[in-house]
Amino acid sequence: MLVMKHLQKVYRTHLIETHALRDFSIQVGEGEFVAVTGPSGSGKTTFLNIAGLLEEFTGGEYWLDNVDVRGMDDNDRSKLRNEKLGFIFQTFNLIPDLNLFDNVDVPLRYRRFNAAERKHRIEEALTRVGLASRQKHYPAELSGGQQQRVAIARALAGSPRVLLADEPTGNLDSLMARGVMELLEEINRQGTTIIMVTHDPELAARAHRNVHIIDGQVTDFDDEPKLVQRNARDDNHVALA
Amino acid sequence: MFSYYIQLGLRSLRRNPVLTALMVLGIGLGIAASMTTLTVMHLMGSDPIPWKSDKLHAVQLDNWDVNNPYYDDGRPPDQVTYRDAQALMAAGKADKQAAMWKIALPIQPENPEVKPFNSLGRVTYSDFFSMFEPPFAYGGPWDHKQDAEHARVIVLTKDTNEKLFGGQNSVGKSVRMNGVDYTVLGVLGNWKLRARYYDLTNGAFADPEEFFMPFTTAIDLKQRGSGNNSCWKSPADGWDAYLDSDCIWMQMWVQLDSPERLAEYKSFLDNYVNEQKKLGRFPRPLNNRLLDVNAWMKDQRVVSRDVEVQTGLGFAFLAVCLVNTIGLLLAKFTRKAGEVGLRRALGASRREVFMQFLVESGVVGLSGGLVGLLLTGLGLLAVRALYSSYKSVATLDLSMVLTTIALAVISAVLAGLYPTWRACRVQPAAQLKV
């Protein structure tokens, strides 16, 4: 699904060179739920930005869903992001001036879907996260957990192959965090690959596989994905108010 | 505290020089446009003789054609006939009265170095000087007796005295005009009228007079006026027929010191016209008017339509500039939401934050005002270049300078009110959370 080989990312200013990632390799299979951990400054965010096609890399290879993204121009990268990736941000990044419906609509607009298709997808996505009844509400009227659910709906609406989550519970209290985490697990069970960056070991433990980054390199790289058959726990879908 | 706010304001303005420049320039341009046009309009239309403008009245009698009014809207003519001026002067029913007209005469200087030149003068009665109060540098006006004697006397203006006598006291000397000698009785001091309100027919901003001469003396010369002359029917041939005709070419002013005197004079005029009707004159309905100085200036549109439209436009432009400033201040203050939250958390009251931002707006206004003042100066120079006759009204006096600055500061503070209010609504906690 996602393969990075010997990836390099160097930030240059006129004074110094910083190696954010060096000889970074990772492989994520379809349907996996990978947690990327590491101390701050280790390169987690750089990895996420490159994986999400938000930043370019300076060396190595990156294949996303069998597409070589090296040297792609900005428009093609935008298109690829739009079609194959879903983002969930630590700070939710909902657009405050748009209601929930319009927020989820944003990536679909860039996908040039027709109005009926968009409406169908938005309603389905909001239903999946349990907020179908609040389409006309604005982000400020929602709790943090609910806002992150909207962000998840927005990420899901375009049927991405990979969901990239950046500290998805970082701005939430533990109760809300649990709800969001359970929702992600649910989504993963339904087949979407998830890569989650977090520094919370408890959260990381719930992923299928942990990748630990230190100093821009993977330290705990297990090339063989352990497809753990999870026990049916009592993680019934609970919508948090 | 206030100086602290000013300090904060200045620092904040320095932080975004482009935005600040935009605001200051916006206010400056708006102020300049409105103040330039307002100055011209204000000076054009301002009361030229405020201490007695309500006592001086222009006399209007309607001696015009029964079929065609003088003005389409039915107002009586703006001038009077020699006949009527003569009769009203002879009756002497007002506290003071002066008929007058504009004349042009060649002056032949004694000094052979100075070539003969044409000069514009005003022919009038001795009351003119006590009614309109021009200052005298030397000597004084002629008196009623000299009016009656058709005396060959003259009052020079400052510039003419400069030209003929090098600015020396010329009282008693004589001036030769068109072959006749006149004795100088007085020389005016500096008399700068913005609008020559006693003769608007011949142009409020036309060239000023160079001498004054008794009415009775000038009539003897059989010299026609050089100002406007209107007839609704052709006079018979010759000078005497002209004097006797219904042609209008004189301005008639009276001074009436109280409302009672005004009422008395009004009924005197009505009686006069009714008597004349019996002689077959004044075929139109009774239509006499006695407008005071300010009403007269308004009636004769001293402030031209163009100037009014320009002033309206100037203020509309200022409005656009203010809306612009509100937007930019809003942008600026919204960006400082974090600072407001912090200050509030550190104990600033809403009121103090309000003051801080309002002072910042005021600082913008003050800078805009100074820029505006400079641009107003340039604007007035441009007006003087564009309208050669507006020199007297396109000048900036102290009160206008202060008005400019005040207008700028008030405008900016008003423009800053809404953005300031918005900035103050910031909750202390809201901005500090993340």
Place this chain on the structure above:
Amino acid sequence: MEFRPILSALMRSKVAMILIGLQVALTLAIVCNALFIIGQRLDHMARPSGVDEQNTFWFGSNGFGQGYNAKVVQQSDVALLRQLPGVADAAPTNSVPMSDGGWSTGLMLQPHQKKSTADSAIYLVDDHAISTFGLKLVAGRNFKPEEIKSLDFGDRLLPQVAIITKAVADKMFPDGNAVGKQVYFDLDPPTTTIIGVVERMQQPWMSSETVENSTLVPAFMPYGNSTRYLIRADPGKRDELMKLVEQKLTEANPSRIIGKMHSIADVRNDAYAEDRAMAIILGVVIFCLLTITALGIVGMASFWVAQRTRQIGTRRALGATKFDILRYFQTENFIITTLGLIGGGILAYAFSLYLMSAYQAPRLPWYYVPVGFVCLWLLGQLAVLGPALRASRVPPAVATRSV
């Protein structure tokens, strides 16, 4: 593209939208009316006088002293002037078009008519006037030398013959052929025979509603001791001729003042000084106004871009291309401008109605507003281009940056 979401987002921050909209509205209303006024003034200024303006000039002579006989001086002056080298022709006249001073009278078709048929400016001239002014005779004939009467000032004007402009002819004899017809200069006879029609000759008064109503009357009539002359110079000789004329006439009779030489080109300049000033002032105001409005849009748009950097990054992360972002801001500006323009259109007509009622101004023609729409749309799109380009360069990685 995304009209509705942009509009609904705008409705959430109404104030900023109202501010820009209001600015655009006022700008449109002012610019439309100001442009209309400028257009009127330019039309006014473009009117032809009917006179050869390039080569002609006029001046006055003012005699003084006992024994000065203006009539005699006038005759000899005219003779002298016509012989000077560089003079194409010269004529005595009491006034010239556009000079703002002159004589007018009402012409009638019947004795004791209550209202005159045509008000006309009167030019007291001789048989050289048509050639000197450079007028175009379109019917009838010129004056003959023996038709020029010598009058004293104050004599009634009862000419035997006169030449009128086409404007007067059309007014008095609408069915054509004015030549040979009789008109009344006064209430009673004698009448005056029209012997010729010139195509055009303006009155001295530029604000006159019947500016082309003029009549040439054959008469020598000095105004007291003053006489006036019009001279047409050979092409290119005008300015040097002015000096020569002053010198020669002063030599011929020193007992007088030769007044300032006025080229007719200068007379036109002075006549339209106020119109020109108004047009210039309005033009400057329009320019400043458009500049301020454009800068206002730049300022506000820059602020919005700065404020929404994270949002832009998020949109980019969600798949918006740079062009999508650019178009977002252009569309947003288009919506705000359009709302402002709708208000501005109404305001423009309101201003026009006010000017009509307060100053008898003509109605604003309908097409000014749509043309103004297009101009301000373009202005808005251009003004927002810079900030929008800046927005499109916001890197998508902004979305993952911690606050």
